[in-house]
Amino acid sequence: NMGLRQELDRLKNENMLLRDKLSKYTDV
Known part of the structure; x- marks a missing residue:
């Protein structure tokens, strides 16, 4: 599912930020 992939990438970017x-x- 392409939408899920984009959502995961977006979450990963937010997490890094x-x-x-x-x-x-x-x-640390």
Whole structure:
């Protein structure tokens, strides 16, 4: 299903953005 694939990619991108923001607040 192409729509599901795009949704997964979008979620992955959002997840990476969130992780990037979090990494700025937490020095790991």
